[in-house]
Amino acid sequence: MPDQNNPPDGDTIFARIARKEVPTEVLYEDDLVIAFRDVNPQAPVHALVIPKKPVRNLLALTVEDRELAGAILLGSAEVARRLGVAETGIRVVLNAGSDGGQTVPYLHAHVLGGRPLTWPPG
Numbered sequence: 001m002p003d004q005n006n007p008p009d010g011d012t013i014f015a016r017i018a019r020k021e022v023p024t025e026v027l028y029e030d031d032l033v034i035a036f037r038d039v040n041p042q043a044p045v046h047a048l049v050i051p052k053k054p055v056r057n058l059l060a061l062t063v064e065d066r067e068l069a070g071a072i073l074l075g076s077a078e079v080a081r082r083l084g085v086a087e088t089g090i091r092v093v094l095n096a097g098s099d100g101g102q103t104v105p106y107l108h109a110h111v112l113g114g115r116p117l118t119w120p121p122g
């Protein structure tokens with residue numbers, strides 16, 4: 001993936017949030033992941049779930065990261081419960097790479113809810 005214009009994943013804003021270098025309202029946290037609100041929400045509920053370990057995106061995960069991958073999904077569901085949208089439903093999105101619309105080169109799952117979401121995405 002051409003990443004000349006992107007900083008290494010350890011230097012992104014999400015890496016700094018994961019290292020607790022930036023004041024952040026934490027919605028959920030365990031030993032592998034941390035969740036917080038998206039700064040530019042696209043729905044009434046829009047949270048991000050990131051690994052504490054720096055990983056560029058879904059495509060950079062390996063079999064060694066099975067537990068981490070599961071933690072991101074389970075963390076997404078827990079965030080939905082905590083924010084009161086588990087009953088009405090959510091969409092979890094992982095943008096990966098340029099065609100996927102990824103703008104921050106650090107793995108993150110979007111948790112969207114609180115309104116009906118259309119399909120397909122643009």
Ligand code: 5GP
Nearest residue numbers: 013036037038039040041095101102103104
């Ligand atoms: P992507 O397009 O890479 O899938 O999503 C990146 C997301 O990160 C966007 O929804 C954007 O609003 C969010 N974002 C970018 N910078 C920050 C930030 O500094 N803090 C928070 N909380 N979210 C951010």
